[in-house]
Amino acid sequence: MSAGTRRAWLLAALLLAAPALAREPAAPLETSAPVSAYVQAMFTPGDDIAGEIIHAIHQARRQVLVQAYSFTHDGIARALIQAHRRGVEVKVIADREQTEKMRRGQVPGLAHAGVPVWLDSEHLGAHNKVMVIDAGTPAALIITGSYNFTRAAQHKNAENVVFIRGSPTLTQRYVRNWEQHLAHSRPFPLH
Numbered sequence: 001m002s003a004g005t006r007r008a009w010l011l012a013a014l015l016l017a018a019p020a021l022a023r024e025p026a027a028p029l030e031t032s033a034p035v036s037a038y039v040q041a042m043f044t045p046g047d048d049i050a051g052e053i054i055h056a057i058h059q060a061r062r063q064v065l066v067q068a069y070s071f072t073h074d075g076i077a078r079a080l081i082q083a084h085r086r087g088v089e090v091k092v093i094a095d096r097e098q099t100e101k102m103r104r105g106q107v108p109g110l111a112h113a114g115v116p117v118w119l120d121s122e123h124l125g126a127h128n129k130v131m132v133i134d135a136g137t138p139a140a141l142i143i144t145g146s147y148n149f150t151r152a153a154q155h156k157n158a159e160n161v162v163f164i165r166g167s168p169t170l171t172q173r174y175v176r177n178w179e180q181h182l183a184h185s186r187p188f189p190l191h
Helices: 003-017 049-059 074-085 096-101 107-112 151-155 168-184
Strands: 038-044 063-068 089-095 117-120 130-133 141-145 159-165
Touching (some): 049 130, 049 141, 049 159, 089 107, 096 117
Antiparallel strands (some): 130 141, 141 159
16 A cells, blocks of 8 residues: 555544534545645654644744643744734634633733634633644644643643644634634633
């Protein structure tokens, strides 16, 4: 089996295993993955997931959409602020309760740096941990998994993240899901 065929099968398996999003029918499977398609899995402890996320944010050219449950990692926050300052459209939806109760949370700092931030209180927990980078471009990237954007996730917990490139259909589903959560979220209150 060629490497391209293995990647296509892996993408198909990921699509089949993904839970139904926002009451939409399952996206049609992409039968052939472009040469640039890949799926990369990383795990903590051990792998430098934060470093890989920061690198991906530095590579962003158009947009970074974020959904965060818990967000305390200063390096990831700095990378998002830097992307915002260089003209990348950065938007964050965070869990309201987690944001309000965290003493060292990064969400207020993002908002005060000018990054548009919304708080999602529609759910018991807005538990998504997702970044969609440069959707609609050949460089589109989905980052998702159990990994909160926290130092504990990097240094203390057993976590996982999957980086998915080369799947326009899956990328669009994540963007639509992000937009659906934005519709019921409220802007972060700047005082």
